[in-house]
Amino acid sequence: DAGITQSPRHKVTETGTPVTLRCHQTENHRYMYWYRQDPGHGLRLIHYSYGVKDTDKGEVSDGYSVSRSKTEDFLLTLESATSSQTSVYFCAISESSRGIKNIQYFGAGTRLSVL
Protein backbone atom coordinates (compact mmCIF):
# COMPACT_ATOMS: atom_id res chain seq x y z
CA ASP A 1 0.00 0.00 0.00
CA ALA A 2 2.66 2.49 -1.13
CA GLY A 3 4.10 3.19 2.33
CA ILE A 4 0.80 4.26 3.86
CA THR A 5 -0.39 3.02 7.23
CA GLN A 6 -3.86 3.69 8.55
CA SER A 7 -4.77 3.15 12.19
CA PRO A 8 -6.86 1.74 13.61
CA ARG A 9 -8.01 -0.68 10.92
CA HIS A 10 -11.31 -1.30 12.64
CA LYS A 11 -13.18 0.72 15.23
CA VAL A 12 -16.57 0.52 16.87
CA THR A 13 -17.74 3.54 18.79
CA GLU A 14 -20.88 5.07 20.20
CA THR A 15 -22.83 8.05 18.94
CA GLY A 16 -21.55 11.31 20.38
CA THR A 17 -18.02 10.18 21.13
CA PRO A 18 -14.96 11.74 19.48
CA VAL A 19 -12.93 9.58 17.11
CA THR A 20 -9.54 10.19 15.52
CA LEU A 21 -8.19 8.22 12.59
CA ARG A 22 -4.53 8.38 11.69
CA CYS A 23 -2.77 8.18 8.36
CA HIS A 24 1.00 7.81 8.33
CA GLN A 25 3.16 7.85 5.18
CA THR A 26 6.80 7.11 4.58
CA GLU A 27 6.97 8.51 1.03
CA ASN A 28 7.49 12.18 2.00
CA HIS A 29 4.65 13.15 -0.35
CA ARG A 30 3.29 16.65 -0.01
CA TYR A 31 -0.40 15.88 -0.62
CA MET A 32 -2.61 13.75 1.60
CA TYR A 33 -6.33 13.02 1.32
CA TRP A 34 -9.14 11.53 3.36
CA TYR A 35 -12.00 9.79 1.58
CA ARG A 36 -15.03 7.88 2.75
CA GLN A 37 -16.41 4.91 0.84
CA ASP A 38 -20.10 4.09 0.95
CA PRO A 39 -22.07 1.62 -1.19
CA GLY A 40 -23.45 3.28 -4.29
CA HIS A 41 -21.35 6.41 -3.80
CA GLY A 42 -17.85 5.29 -4.64
CA LEU A 43 -15.26 7.36 -2.80
CA ARG A 44 -15.94 10.92 -1.75
CA LEU A 45 -13.32 13.41 -0.65
CA ILE A 46 -13.64 14.65 2.94
CA HIS A 47 -10.55 16.85 3.37
CA TYR A 48 -7.12 17.11 1.87
CA SER A 49 -3.79 18.64 2.80
CA TYR A 50 -1.25 20.33 0.57
CA GLY A 51 1.42 20.73 3.22
CA VAL A 52 2.09 20.94 6.94
CA LYS A 53 -0.76 22.90 8.53
CA ASP A 54 -2.30 23.50 5.08
CA THR A 55 -5.67 21.82 4.62
CA ASP A 56 -8.86 22.33 2.64
CA LYS A 57 -12.36 20.92 2.51
CA GLY A 58 -13.63 18.30 0.12
CA GLU A 59 -17.19 17.57 -0.94
CA VAL A 60 -18.36 15.90 2.31
CA SER A 61 -16.49 17.78 5.05
CA ASP A 62 -19.36 18.51 7.46
CA GLY A 63 -18.77 16.84 10.82
CA TYR A 64 -15.08 16.23 10.16
CA SER A 65 -11.89 18.10 10.97
CA VAL A 66 -8.29 17.36 10.04
CA SER A 67 -4.84 18.28 11.19
CA ARG A 68 -1.36 17.89 9.76
CA SER A 69 1.46 18.86 12.10
CA LYS A 70 4.08 16.74 10.32
CA THR A 71 4.57 15.80 6.69
CA GLU A 72 4.08 12.14 7.43
CA ASP A 73 0.89 12.29 9.52
CA PHE A 74 -2.63 13.35 8.59
CA LEU A 75 -5.34 13.00 11.22
CA LEU A 76 -9.08 12.86 10.65
CA THR A 77 -11.30 13.69 13.63
CA LEU A 78 -14.98 13.14 14.09
CA GLU A 79 -15.75 15.56 16.91
CA SER A 80 -19.03 13.86 17.82
CA ALA A 81 -19.60 10.70 15.84
CA THR A 82 -23.00 10.02 14.29
CA SER A 83 -24.43 6.86 12.75
CA SER A 84 -24.26 8.50 9.31
CA GLN A 85 -20.48 8.50 9.67
CA THR A 86 -20.37 4.71 9.71
CA SER A 87 -18.20 4.05 6.69
CA VAL A 88 -14.86 2.87 5.42
CA TYR A 89 -12.28 5.64 5.47
CA PHE A 90 -9.33 5.74 3.10
CA CYS A 91 -6.24 7.86 3.20
CA ALA A 92 -4.41 8.65 -0.02
CA ILE A 93 -1.17 10.42 -0.88
CA SER A 94 0.27 12.04 -3.97
CA GLU A 95 3.55 13.71 -4.81
CA SER A 96 1.89 16.74 -6.36
CA SER A 97 -1.50 18.11 -7.34
CA ARG A 98 -0.30 18.84 -10.84
CA GLY A 99 0.13 16.85 -13.97
CA ILE A 100 1.43 13.33 -14.06
CA LYS A 101 2.82 13.55 -10.51
CA ASN A 102 -0.70 13.67 -9.10
CA ILE A 103 -1.17 9.92 -8.95
CA GLN A 104 -2.98 9.06 -5.76
CA TYR A 105 -2.03 5.95 -3.81
CA PHE A 106 -4.30 4.55 -1.15
CA GLY A 107 -3.96 3.00 2.27
CA ALA A 108 -5.74 -0.17 3.37
CA GLY A 109 -8.65 1.67 4.97
CA THR A 110 -10.29 2.01 8.39
CA ARG A 111 -13.69 0.45 8.93
CA LEU A 112 -15.63 2.62 11.40
CA SER A 113 -18.96 1.64 12.94
CA VAL A 114 -20.89 4.20 14.96
CA LEU A 115 -23.61 2.58 17.07
Next chain:
Amino acid sequence: AQSVTQLDSQVPVFEEAPVELRCNYSSSVSVYLFWYVQYPNQGLQLLLKYLSGSTLVESINGFEAEFNKSQTSFHLRKPSVHISDTAEYFCAVRAEAGGTSYGKLTFGQGTILTVHP
Protein backbone atom coordinates in the same frame (compact mmCIF):
# COMPACT_ATOMS: atom_id res chain seq x y z
CA ALA B 1 -16.64 20.13 -11.94
CA GLN B 2 -16.35 16.56 -13.12
CA SER B 3 -18.71 13.63 -12.72
CA VAL B 4 -18.30 9.93 -13.41
CA THR B 5 -20.94 7.33 -14.15
CA GLN B 6 -20.23 3.64 -14.04
CA LEU B 7 -23.11 2.13 -15.92
CA ASP B 8 -23.19 -1.25 -14.22
CA SER B 9 -23.16 -1.76 -10.47
CA GLN B 10 -22.57 -5.50 -10.78
CA VAL B 11 -21.17 -7.63 -13.61
CA PRO B 12 -21.21 -11.43 -13.24
CA VAL B 13 -19.22 -13.45 -15.76
CA PHE B 14 -17.83 -16.92 -16.15
CA GLU B 15 -14.13 -17.65 -16.04
CA GLU B 16 -12.33 -17.19 -19.37
CA ALA B 17 -15.15 -15.04 -20.77
CA PRO B 18 -14.50 -11.48 -21.96
CA VAL B 19 -15.70 -8.56 -19.87
CA GLU B 20 -16.29 -4.83 -20.30
CA LEU B 21 -16.85 -2.43 -17.42
CA ARG B 22 -18.31 0.81 -18.65
CA CYS B 23 -17.33 4.29 -17.51
CA ASN B 24 -18.59 7.64 -18.82
CA TYR B 25 -17.51 11.01 -17.54
CA SER B 26 -18.57 14.62 -17.80
CA SER B 27 -16.19 17.54 -17.68
CA SER B 28 -15.86 21.03 -19.14
CA VAL B 29 -12.07 20.72 -19.20
CA SER B 30 -9.60 18.10 -20.32
CA VAL B 31 -9.14 15.24 -17.86
CA TYR B 32 -6.85 12.49 -16.76
CA LEU B 33 -8.57 9.11 -16.33
CA PHE B 34 -7.93 6.23 -13.97
CA TRP B 35 -9.15 2.77 -13.09
CA TYR B 36 -8.63 1.51 -9.56
CA VAL B 37 -9.30 -2.02 -8.30
CA GLN B 38 -10.30 -2.99 -4.79
CA TYR B 39 -9.98 -6.64 -3.81
CA PRO B 40 -12.11 -7.85 -0.87
CA ASN B 41 -11.14 -6.18 2.41
CA GLN B 42 -8.26 -4.29 0.83
CA GLY B 43 -7.51 -0.72 -0.20
CA LEU B 44 -7.63 0.66 -3.72
CA GLN B 45 -4.84 -0.16 -6.13
CA LEU B 46 -4.16 1.79 -9.29
CA LEU B 47 -4.91 -0.50 -12.23
CA LEU B 48 -4.18 1.80 -15.16
CA LYS B 49 -4.20 5.43 -16.14
CA TYR B 50 -4.56 7.66 -19.16
CA LEU B 51 -2.54 10.86 -18.94
CA SER B 52 -1.63 11.57 -22.55
CA GLY B 53 -0.46 9.90 -25.73
CA SER B 54 -2.00 6.65 -26.96
CA THR B 55 -5.67 6.42 -26.14
CA LEU B 56 -5.34 2.69 -25.44
CA VAL B 57 -3.69 1.89 -22.14
CA GLU B 58 -2.90 -1.50 -20.68
CA SER B 59 -2.24 -2.98 -17.27
CA ILE B 60 0.24 -5.69 -16.37
CA ASN B 61 -2.52 -8.24 -15.69
CA GLY B 62 -4.25 -8.09 -19.06
CA PHE B 63 -6.79 -5.29 -18.60
CA GLU B 64 -6.99 -2.46 -21.10
CA ALA B 65 -8.98 0.74 -21.37
CA GLU B 66 -9.54 3.09 -24.26
CA PHE B 67 -10.05 6.81 -23.89
CA ASN B 68 -12.76 7.98 -26.27
CA LYS B 69 -12.94 11.75 -26.09
CA SER B 70 -15.92 12.13 -28.44
CA GLN B 71 -18.00 9.71 -26.39
CA THR B 72 -16.47 10.82 -23.07
CA SER B 73 -15.86 7.20 -22.14
CA PHE B 74 -13.07 5.14 -20.62
CA HIS B 75 -14.33 1.56 -20.68
CA LEU B 76 -12.28 -1.21 -19.09
CA ARG B 77 -11.94 -4.52 -20.93
CA LYS B 78 -10.31 -7.89 -20.53
CA PRO B 79 -10.52 -10.62 -23.18
CA SER B 80 -10.44 -13.52 -20.71
CA VAL B 81 -11.08 -13.13 -16.99
CA HIS B 82 -9.84 -15.25 -14.09
CA ILE B 83 -11.36 -16.04 -10.73
CA SER B 84 -8.72 -13.78 -9.19
CA ASP B 85 -10.15 -10.76 -11.06
CA THR B 86 -13.16 -10.79 -8.75
CA ALA B 87 -13.09 -7.32 -7.18
CA GLU B 88 -14.72 -3.92 -7.24
CA TYR B 89 -13.50 -1.57 -9.94
CA PHE B 90 -13.63 2.21 -9.74
CA CYS B 91 -13.30 4.68 -12.57
CA ALA B 92 -11.97 8.12 -11.62
CA VAL B 93 -11.25 11.40 -13.37
CA ARG B 94 -9.20 14.47 -12.57
CA ALA B 95 -9.04 17.82 -14.31
CA GLU B 96 -5.76 18.43 -16.12
CA ALA B 97 -5.73 22.07 -15.04
CA GLY B 98 -7.90 24.90 -13.82
CA GLY B 99 -11.29 25.11 -12.14
CA THR B 100 -12.31 24.68 -8.52
CA SER B 101 -11.89 20.92 -8.65
CA TYR B 102 -8.37 21.09 -10.01
CA GLY B 103 -6.19 18.33 -8.63
CA LYS B 104 -9.06 16.39 -7.05
CA LEU B 105 -10.12 12.90 -8.04
CA THR B 106 -13.79 12.25 -8.70
CA PHE B 107 -14.85 8.60 -8.48
CA GLY B 108 -17.64 6.62 -10.03
CA GLN B 109 -19.93 4.49 -7.90
CA GLY B 110 -17.97 1.30 -8.54
CA THR B 111 -18.66 -1.93 -10.43
CA ILE B 112 -18.46 -5.27 -8.68
CA LEU B 113 -17.02 -7.87 -11.02
CA THR B 114 -17.73 -11.44 -9.96
CA VAL B 115 -16.05 -14.22 -11.91
CA HIS B 116 -17.70 -17.61 -11.58
CA PRO B 117 -15.99 -20.95 -12.28
